[in-house]
Amino acid sequence: MPTRRQFLVLSSTAALTGLLSETPASAADTAQPYASYWHPATILDWDPSTDRDAKYNRSTVPLARRVVPAGPANAHARPNEARVQALVAYAPTSGNPAQGSLDINYYATNYWQYIDELVFWGGSASEGLILAPNPTVTDAAHRNGVRVIGNVFLPPTAYGGQIQWVRDFVRREGDRFPVADKMVQVARHYGFDGWFLNQETAGGNTQLANDMRDFIVYMKKSGLRVVWYDAMTDSGSVSWQNALTARNRMFFEQSDEMFLNFWWSTQGLANSASLARQMGRSPYDLASGVDVEAGGYNTSVGWASIFPEGRPHVTSLGFYRPEWTFKSATGPADFYARDNRFWVGPNGDPANTTTTANWKGVAHYVTELTPVTTLPFVTNFNTGHGRKFAVNGTVRSTQAWNNLSLQDVLPTWRWSVTGSATLVTPSLDWDDPYDGGTALKITGTPQSANDVRLFATSLKLTGGSQFEIVHRTGTGPSRLQAVLRFGTTERVLDLGGVSGAWRRSVFPLGEHSGATLTEISLRVLPGAAVTAFIGRIGVTNPVMTPPAAPSGVQVEQVSRTNATTASARLTWTRSPGAIRQYRVYKAAGAERIFLGGTPNDAYFVPAIPLNAGETAQIEVEAVSEAFDVSPPARISVTGTP
Template sequence: MSRPPSPDLPAKESSVYDRSATPGTDTARPGRRRVLAAGAATAAAAALPMGTATAVGRIGPAAAAADDLRPYASYWFPDSLPSGSPGDGVVWRSLRSWTPESDPDLAFNTATVPLASRFAPVAPNTTARSGQARVSALAAFAPTAGNPSQGSATADCYALTHWAYLDELVFWGGSSGEGLILAPNAPVVDAAHRNGVPVLGTVFLPPVAYGGQLRWTRDLVQRGSGGGFPIADKLIQVAKVYGFDGWFINAETDGGDTRLATDMRDFLRHLRDHGEGLRITWYDAMVDSGAVRWQNALNDRNSAFFRASSTMFLNFDWSRSGLVSSGRLAQDLGRGRYELWAGIDVESRGYDTPVNWDAVVPAEAAHTAAYGFYRPEWTWTSLPSGQRTPAAFHTRDDRFWTGASLDPSAPDSGAGGWRAPAVSVADRATVTSLPFATSFNTGHGLRWYEEGEAVSDTAWNHLGLQDRLPGRRWVVRTAGARPTVTFDFADAWRGGSSLLVDGALGAPTTVELHSVRLPLSAATVVELAHRADAGSAAVRVELAVAVREPDTPGGAYDFAYLPAGTLRAGGGWTTATLRIGRRLRGLRAESVRALGVRLTARGGGTVRWRLGALAVHDAAPEAPDAPGALTVTASRPGGATGTAALRLSWGRSSGAIRRYELHQVLPGGGRRFLGGTCGTAFYVPALRRADGERASRLDVRAVDELFTSSPPSSTTFTW
C-alpha cells in the first residue's frame, strides 16, 4: 500500500504497482504488484522523550544518549520487538505493555477538541452532490519516529485546511524499522475535529521485502485467555485516551493461512463491537486464505473483512466494472456503496495524476463509490527545497482541492484531466452556534501576531491553533476582473496569517467567506478587524449577510450589504462593529446562512485589503477564568547559551476554551509568545534568557472563542 518515499520524509517499507494504462480503466492490465528493493526506514533524528526507557524494549543509540525533553507522536509494535538495535532516534515500544499511567508524553499527545457536527449548505455549483461520494485522505505529516507532538519552529509543514471536502483523515505512517502502529498527534486531531472530520491512526503490517514479519501479524491478532484480543483492546484504549476516532488496518505481510485470516476477521469484529463507535477502515490486501492478494474490488475473497469493518479502502487498480460490482455486493450485504473508498495514488504526480473520474464520480449518473487520496501532501513535499513557503504551499493545495479556477462556484470539470473534489463533492461546514470567530489562522506562520503586533519573530507550525476557515476558496462575484484572494503570511491581526484581497476592482466585488447556520437576534453583532495596506486605493467595505440559502445548487446568495467603513492606505488596523440583528430585523429572519464582504474602489483602483478577524456574537463576553497553577515539570539546559528546554503543565480553565497561550514576560513589561495548545501541557524547546535576568516569568492564559484572554497563571523559572 505504501508508496516510494516523498521528499524529506524517510523511506518507508513500500510496494508499488507497474501500470500500463491509466489507473482505474477497464483497459489497464491487472496491476503487477512489484516490491521495490529498499532497506529499513531511516527515521528523522529524534531524541528519547523523558522517562520512556521504562516503557520500551529497546532504544536507538541517539535516543539513549539524548538530553531532550521534546515529546513525540506515539508509535509501537503490537507485542514482540525486532531483533537487533533500532536506528538513531528510534524507540522500539510494545503496545501490549503500554498503559496510560506509564506514558510520559500522554498529556502532550491528547486531543481535546470534540468532533463537531456538520451540515451541507446548498452546493455552490450544479455538479457537486451531497449524500454520494465522500473523500478520504491518507496523509503523512511527518516521519513515524521524531514527529513532534505539538508542532515545531518552522512554517514548512503540511498545513491541511480543506476539511470541507473530507469525510475521514488517516494519519499515515509506520515501518518495520520504527514501529507498525502510529497514533495521530493532537494538533492534527484538534484541527480536524474542529471541522467535523474524524481521524484514524494507522496499523501497517509491511510486505516481507520491506522488513515485514508474519509474527507481527500474529502478535496483532493473538487471542487472550478469555477468547478476546488483547491488542485490539489496547488499540481501543489508545484511541479513547488520546482522543481520536479509529484505526486504518493495512495487513500486507504475505504468508498467512486461513486460520490467520479468521483471526484477523474476528479481530476487526472485536474492534468494531467493543470500540464504542470507533471507525475501522480495512485496506484491500489480505484475502480469505490469509495470503496477500490485492483484489482492487470488493468480492467474495475479502468481503468478510469488509463486513467486520466500517469502511474499506480498495486498492488502486480498480476498474469501472469492478467498482460497479463492488457497490452492488456492498448493497447485497446490507451496506452502502459509499462505504467503499476507491484508492487514488497522488503521491508522485498530485493534480497531474491521470484518473478515470467517470468510473468513480460520473457526471451524468449517481456516483459509483467514494474515493480516497493516498498522500495528498504532495502539494507540500513536491515543492523544491527552499521554496516551501506557506504561500506556495497553499496555492498548490487550493488547486488540488478546488481546481485550477480556484473558484468552487465555477470549478474546472476535469480540465487538464484533474477533477478536484469541489467539482463532485458538496462541502460541509460546522459554524452553527454563537459565539463564532476566526482570524484566518492556517496553523502555521512566519511570526505570531496579537492585535496586529508581532510578539514572536519565530516561524512556527501547530495545526491545533488553526481557525475554522472558509470552506469555499474562493467564491468571488464581480462584473469586473477577479482579484486575487489568498491567505497571506506577511502580516496578521492574530495568529500567523490573514485574508488578503489584491487587485484592480473594476466593479463592486463580493467575496463569500463562511457558510453558517447561526441564530440571529436583535442583539447579534459582527466585528471585522481589517485594514488597507500601503499602496492600496481607498476601499469601501461592506459586510455581506445572507439569511437564506439559494433555492438550487449553483445559485448565488441574496446578500444584504451593511457598511463597514471606507479604508485608506496607511490607516492601520481598524475594527468595525455592526449590529446586524437590528439592521436585518425587516427581513424577518431567524438565522444567518452566509457571511462575506463586498469591496468597492472608486474609479476601479487597485486595492490591497486585509481582513484580520471576523467575529459574530450576541453579548460581550466575560473573560475566561485563569487556568490552574502553572508548573515547570522538567527542565534541561538548551543547546544554545542562555536557553533552556521546559515541560510545563497547568489546570484546565472552566468554561468553553478555544486554546491556551503561553508567554514569557520580558524585562520592562513586554511579552514574547512561546506557543499555544488546546491541551494542558506544553513543551518549550528553547526559552531564551533575557538581559541576564536571574529568573524568567512565564504566563499561561485561557483564550475563548472570541479570543478573549483570561488573567494569567504564572510561574518563575530560575536560571
C-alpha cells in the same frame, strides 16, 4: 511488485524521512515529547500514567457538526454521495514532535471542507507498526468536523514484515484481544476516532484471517471506527482485489469502510457497489484508492469510473498521500497554489471547475461541507503555521512555527469572486497577521462591485448576536462591505474608511434573532486599487466576563537547548467552561513574547529565551472560543547552566 504498489509499502521507511526539514534532538536533551508508535508486543506495556509523553499527545477538540451549505459553490458537484478519505503522512514514524515545531515548512492541511476522514499514515518495520495521530492533527480536523483515524501497518515480508507480528496483533486471551484493548485505550486517551488496518504481511492462513475478522468485531464494540485496507483475503493470503469481492467481503462486513487498492476498473467498481448494496451496505462505505504520492494532480485518474457524468457517484474516493502538494513545493506560497489546484482545480475557483484538464479538482465532484454551525464563530484566518505570531495586531514572536492545534476554520470557498471585468484577488498572507500567523489579503482594481464568498454558515442568531470584523488597508479607504446572507435575503454592512492601523467594527444583529445566517461574504466596491487585510471575522453572543485563568501551573522539566535558549514541559489545571486554547508567554516588563499554545492542559515550550542563571516569568492564559482572554497564571522558570 509494480511501482505503484511500492509507494504504499516504501513510504513508511523511505519517503517519510524527508517530511521535516530539521532533525529532532534527543528527548533526553530537550524534553521534547513525540507522537506515539508501537509494535504489537510493545503496545501491551503502554500505560498513560507512566508514559511521560502521553499527556502531551492528547487532543481535546470535540468533533464539530458539519452541514451542506445553503448555497453550494458548484452545481456539478453532488452532495451526500461520495465521501473523501485522505491517507496523509505528516512526519517520520519516530522523532515526530507531538505539538508542532519551530518551522513554517509543514503540511498544514486546510481544505478540510472536502475531506470526511483523515488517516494518519505511517509505520515501518524498524520503528513501529501502530501509530497514534499527533494531537495537533486531530485538533484541527475535529474543529472542521473531520474524523481522524490512527494507522496499523503490517508490512510485506519484503519490507521487513513478520507474520509473527500479525499473530501477536490478533492474539486472544480468553474472549479478549489484548492489543485491541490497548488500541481502544490509546484512541480514547488521545481523543481520535478509530483505526485503519493495513495487513500486507504474507504467510497467513484461514485461521489467521478469521482471527483478524474477530479482532475487528471485538474492536467495533468499543464504538471506534475501523477502516479495512484491501490486501488480506479470507484465506489469509495477501491478494489485492481492487474491488469488493467474495475474497475480502468478510472484513468489509465487519468494518465501517474499506479502502480499495489502486488498480480498480470501471466494471470492478460497479460490481463492488452492487455487492455492497446486496450486503445492506452503502457503496459509499467503499473508497476507491487513488495514489497521488508521486504525481499529485498530474496523476492520471479514471474519474468517470467513480463519478459518472450525470449519474450518482459509484463509490467514495480515497487519496493516498495528498501531501504531495507540500512535498513537491518550493515554499509555502507554492504549496498553497498546488493545494488549491489539487482540491479546487486549475481555475482556482470552486464555483468554476470547467476545464479540459483531466484533473478538475475535488470540488468538481464533491460538495463542500461547513463546520460553522454553532455560536460563537470566530476566525483569524490562522492556517496553523507562519513566519511570526501576532496577538491582537501586535507581533509577539518572530519565530517561524507550525502547530495545527491553533489553526482556525478557514474560508469555505477559496476562492470564489463574482463581478464583471477585472476581479480582485484574495489570498492568505504570512507577512501581516492580526492574530496567529496569517491574515486574509485582498488586492486588485475592481471595475465593478466584487463579491468574495468566504464562509458557508448555519448559525441561528439570538437577540444578543453581533458580527465583528477587524481589517485595515494600506492607503486610502477600504471600500469594503460585509454581506451577510439569510437564505435569499442579505444585509450589507459598510465597513467605512480605514487606513493604516487595524480597526475593529461591531454590528448588532438582534433584529435577525431567530434567523439562520447562511453565508458571510465581503464586497469590494470599484473606484481605485485596493489592498485590504482582514484579520478577524466573527459572529458571537458577547459575554460580560472573560474566562477564568488556568490554575496549578507546573514546570515538569527545563532543558538547556543552547547558551541563550531553554525548553520546558508545562502542565496546568484547565479553566472551567469552554476554552479554545491556552497561550504561553514569557513576560519581561511590558514585553510579552509568545511561546506557543494548545487546547490541552500540557504543553512543551520548545524555545524560551533564557540565559544561564536567568529567571523568567512564564504566563499562561485561557482563550475562549470568542477570543476573550483570561488573566494570566504565572510561574517562574530558571535557566540552568
